[in-house]
Amino acid sequence: xxxxxxxxxxxxxxxxxxxxxxxxxxxxxxxxxxxxxxxxxxxxxxxxxxxxxxxxxxxxxxxxxxxxxxxxxxxxxxxxxxxxxxxxxxxxxxxxxxxxxxxxxxxxxxxxxxxxxxxxxxxxxxxxxxxxxxxxxxxxxxxxxxxxxxxxxxxxxxxxxxxxxxxxxxxxxxxxxxxxxxxxxxxxxxxxxxxxxxxxxxxxxxxxxxxxxxxxxxxxxxxxxxxxxxxxxxxxxxxxxxxxxxxxxxxxxxxxxxxxxxxxxxxxxxxxxxxxxxxxxxxxxxxxxxxxxxxxxxxxxxxxxxxxxxxxxxxxxxxxxxxxxxxxxxxxxxxxxxxxxxxxxxxxxxxxxxxxxxxxxxxxxxxxxx
Amino acid sequence: xxxxxxxxxxxxxxxxxxxxxxxxxxxxxxxxxxxxxxxxxxxxxxxxxxxxxxxxxxxxxxxxxxxxxxxxxxxxxxxxxxxxxxxxxxxxxxxxxxxxxxxxxxxxxxxxxxxxxxxxxxxxxxxxxxxxxxxxxxxxxxxxxxxxxxxxxxxxxxxxxxxxxxxxxxxxxxx
Numbered sequence: 001x002x003x004x005x006x007x008x009x010x011x012x013x014x015x016x017x018x019x020x021x022x023x024x025x026x027x028x029x030x031x032x033x034x035x036x037x038x039x040x041x042x043x044x045x046x047x048x049x050x051x052x053x054x055x056x057x058x059x060x061x062x063x064x065x066x067x068x069x070x071x072x073x074x075x076x077x078x079x080x081x082x083x084x085x086x087x088x089x090x091x092x093x094x095x096x097x098x099x100x101x102x103x104x105x106x107x108x109x110x111x112x113x114x115x116x117x118x119x120x121x122x123x124x125x126x127x128x129x130x131x132x133x134x135x136x137x138x139x140x141x142x143x144x145x146x147x148x149x150x151x152x153x154x155x156x157x158x159x160x161x162x163x164x165x166x167x168x169x170x171x172x173x174x175x176x177x178x179x180x181x182x183x184x185x186x187x188x189x190x191x192x193x194x195x196x197x198x199x200x201x202x203x204x205x206x207x208x209x210x211x212x213x214x215x216x217x218x219x220x221x222x223x224x225x226x227x228x229x230x231x232x233x234x235x236x237x238x239x240x241x242x243x244x245x246x247x248x249x250x251x252x253x254x255x256x257x258x259x260x261x262x263x264x265x266x267x268x269x270x271x272x273x274x275x276x277x278x279x280x281x282x283x284x285x286x287x288x289x290x291x292x293x294x295x296x297x298x299x300x301x302x303x304x305x306x307x308x309x310x311x312x313x314x315x316x317x318x319x320x321x322x323x324x325x326x327x328x329x330x331x332x333x334x335x336x337x338x339x340x341x342x343x344x345x346x347x348x349x350x351x352x353x354x355x356x357x358x359x360x361x362x363x364x365x366x367x368x369x370x
Numbered sequence: 371x372x373x374x375x376x377x378x379x380x381x382x383x384x385x386x387x388x389x390x391x392x393x394x395x396x397x398x399x400x401x402x403x404x405x406x407x408x409x410x411x412x413x414x415x416x417x418x419x420x421x422x423x424x425x426x427x428x429x430x431x432x433x434x435x436x437x438x439x440x441x442x443x444x445x446x447x448x449x450x451x452x453x454x455x456x457x458x459x460x461x462x463x464x465x466x467x468x469x470x471x472x473x474x475x476x477x478x479x480x481x482x483x484x485x486x487x488x489x490x491x492x493x494x495x496x497x498x499x500x501x502x503x504x505x506x507x508x509x510x511x512x513x514x515x516x517x518x519x520x521x522x523x524x525x526x527x528x529x530x531x532x533x534x535x536x537x538x539x540x541x542x543x544x545x
Contacts, residue, residue, distance in 0.1 A: 004393045174404040268429040345432040
């Protein structure tokens with residue numbers, strides 16, 4: 001059905017269809033309407049889930065972990081400071097190999113206090129063993145949430161998945177949303193290490209130095225295997241529902257001599273900048289990175305690269321610019337823009353491309369002369 | 371792409387008006403997005419929301435700087451906000467007022483949404499509802515069809531008085 005919805009409502013609609021057995025959440029700022037809407041679904045009987053209102057985000061993830069070890073499908077949602085309050089349990093969820101799905105509304109970290117979009121919140125969780133996807137539209141927030149359950153629960157993955165959507169720009173903006181009948185798209189969850197009272201065994205107890213590293217390697221092995229599972233899931237989604245996604249969304253890249261790399265809504269706005277530049281005769285293209293973990297390969301060889309990071313690692317640089325320098329040997333023009341919801345238009349992005357200085361870092365709005 | 375900026379005060383339903391308008395445009399077979407601009411707003415403070423309508427998927431998320439249409443749900447915000455800021459050449463203004471007033475050469479349309487809401491007894495918590503009748507005025511201006519306006523209202527509100535109010539605004543719009 002075609003309707004209009006905010007990103008928050010779109011995620012909630014997908015969760016309703018995935019029908020998790022347990023949803024745990026802490027309903028206070030910086031929480032979002034996602035869990036509010038899910039609570040309404042549970043109250044009205046549209047969603048038959050156990051809804052656990054807890055006293056903190058740490059407990060929200062702990063409750064999801066407790067439910068998930070029994071083999072139950074689980075979901076929670078959070079944002080910025082809430083995500084960091086659950087940081088210890090975020091690590092635990094991945095280490096315990098629990099296919100929990102969580103939506104995170106990407107917002108700035110205080111102080112200064114701010115509820116607008118920035119990716120640093122989730123980037124700080126990038127080494128926890130969670131898969132992370134970043135969406136560029138309300139429709140994609142819905143689609144990615146549906147796919148997240150299938151990917152997380154796949155026997156070759158069994159890792160948690162975080163669906164990230166830009167605070168305010170997607171969480172509160174209203175876009176067309178086409179919901180689908182999912183049928184058997186998400187098979188029932190079969191957790192091989194689910195606890196069983198008839199055969200009492202646990203996973204993740206004290207593990208000595210002679211074994212621990214094997215568990216870490218096993219996470220990485222599954223992370224590598226997830227690349228194929230993601231591709232297969234996105235293929236199957238396209239086949240069933242007609243919408244196509246890839247690890248990286250390329251726009252006008254075939255003959256591009258300069259490529260803009262961005263994430264989330266900035267990755268969509270970059271496409272409009274590309275249209276503008278093409279009209280001026282500049283052979284530009286754009287690549288919107290969707291999956292941060294597993295980190296994708298990008299075909300950047302022989303091209304100028306402009307990376308827009310809506311994040312920053314202090315004392316190091318823009319996380320995506322530095323990552324592409326490491327993985328692809330790129331020498332990007334590294335633009336730091338959009339922090340805490342800083343307004344970045346397609347005109348601004350076209351400007352970054354026109355006056356690019358490969359190898360340099362540029363803070364939009366702080367440094368003059370672009 | 372057709373870009374609309376809505377000026378209202380917190381609590382007047384400007385965000386819902388944006389949502390209704392986007393939904394009506396989608397029912398017309400177009401693409402549309404609606405975006406409230408959140409500041410440190412509170413009830414009664416001037417607020418802005420945006421609607422974009424296009425024949426193709428919309429990929430722009432930044433704020434509207436050059437609107438084709440400015441909708442003023444509460445003319446008193448004009449004392450503190452320049453509602454014509456960045457107006458596109460040929461842009462139009464729609465005001466919640468009995469009579470159109472001169473707006474620096476931009477064609478101005480007026481309809482007494484407050485009066486219509488009071489007449490139809492569309493009042494919630496002491497405030498007249500402006501966001502459903504305004505769809506009728508927007509239909510008369512050709513932004514959406516009246517058929518889709520009614521469809522959008524019926525999808526979001528079960529009270530038939532909302533449709534009656536939109537029909538009244540359609541009839542009573544003055545240029």
